[in-house]
Amino acid sequence: MNINYQTDHLIIINYPPGAGGKFISLCLALSENVLHQDYKLATHKLKSNLEEIQSFHISSAVMNKSIKENNHFELGCKELAGFNVYNKDQQEILSNVLWKECTNQKKYFFCMMNNSNINRWNDYPNAKHIILKNYDWILKKRNLEKNFQTVNKDTFKNYIDFNMESILEKNSFLNCFDSLCNFLKIEIKNKTLLEDLRLTFLKTFKIGF
Secondary structure (H helix, E strand, O other): OOOOOOOOOEEEEEOOOOOOHHHHHHHHOOOOOEOOOOHHHHHHHHHHOOOHHHHHHHHHHHHHHHHHHOOOOOOOHHHHHOOOOOOHHHHHHHOOHHHHHHHOOOOOEEEEEEOOOOOOOOOOOOOEEEEEEOOHHHHHHOOOOOOOOOOOHHHOOOEEEEEHHHHHOHHHHHHHHHHHHHHHOOOOOOHHHHHHHHHHHHHHOOOOO
16 A cells, blocks of 8 residues: 555644644544544554544543653654654655555544644645644743744645634633634534643643653
């Protein structure tokens, strides 16, 4: 099986390192149609059609592992696909079987990250892009510096902004996530699960920084 570079089920989350993009991916993975960024977890969901509550327990466990280990823990691009961001030739060499399967199916969305102010995923013209904004408060509390300006939106044909300040208030966050789900045409029915993850993020996001 070859990589399908025309896939429209790839989600790219664009943000500076440390600005909270992995949290957004864990929230998205509550949907029955979004995979977690991990080979085993994603393969399990592909085969088992997990419900929202099952996906919630996975996302919650990932976030709470930072408390147990007293160090920042997250899933990742390489853990899902076998590579981070490389050119097309390197993807052909390093990508795993799951990545090829993901790009050739139409049921599940799968997330990767772009920690750059340019689109490093232009090999995938039909990807859906989420551009994080208003994340300076996260970087400040994590003692991180903003290392580039906002990504140039002119390089994307299919994108939505996500306001990271919404994490600070329940209704604002849920409204922003409703817009995000509408953009992707996915559903998260149990909003209480999103609220639980929001509160967990606020409790854990400074650990390890």
